[in-house]
Amino acid sequence: MSTVAFVVVALIAATLAGYSLVMRVHAATADRRRSPRRHRRALRLDPGTERRAERRARALLRSIVNRDEWEMYRDLGFIRVIGHNSLDDTATGVYCYLIYPHKPIVAYLPGSNSLMSEYCVEFPDHEERMYGPKLPDSDDVLAKWMMLRSDEEGLIRRANMHLPGRQVDPQQVRRDLWRLAMWERERDARRGRVSTGPAASAVTANAGPAR
């Protein structure tokens, strides 16, 4: 009697296990068909494509921004841009932006290095089916630079403004500002100029010709 019961239980267990296995295989197949990410990954045949795109984007950025700005991006990984409205005769109320790739634009006062705000803005390319909407890093920087140079108010209006520290670590920004000051000092020494601080060199960089 116990043998018969054991066989029956074993048969039921085997049936359930088989059913469960079939359902899992079916679900995994359906998932693979549905998931666009998997599909996109399958189409991404050439792993060097994105690297080459970034190389082209860097070449484009270099050909458009000022020499100082390109060297800043190449050496430090961000670009400092002076706010348009701060270019008054007295050079008071000067404020600047730091442009990072795929991070918010950070506004700050160069005299005190006080962080003012973060402007979160993206340039999603929804037409790009294969690689997703994210631009190469240097293209993202270029788009922000062009917007800031041509339509600063429009960019600020469209961006989501937050207090400093929401997405970009304030300590990191302060370190970057220190690195920028060191970088400018070295650059000025190389060019045989005397720097009087980040604010003064920032105004000089924007008001005068690229040297």
Add this chain to the structure above:
Amino acid sequence: MPGRGEVVLAEGDPQLSADEERLVDEFRRQLDAGMWAAVPTTDGSSGRREAIMVRDYAEIPEGAERVIFFPRAAGG
């Protein structure tokens, strides 16, 4: 064009009518696709590089070497 690095969409001499027609068509096509257009410029007196946004082909400054198209900005 930002996207997958620089991609040349169209090129030609705007002084030649056939070329200009092609450039205008491509310009409109990009704007219709939701792109923004900016023209890199250089300040004549200071030599500083700037950029201007253009919304119509006629707004492109004479002598401009290229127009850069990029996706519209959105709050992140």
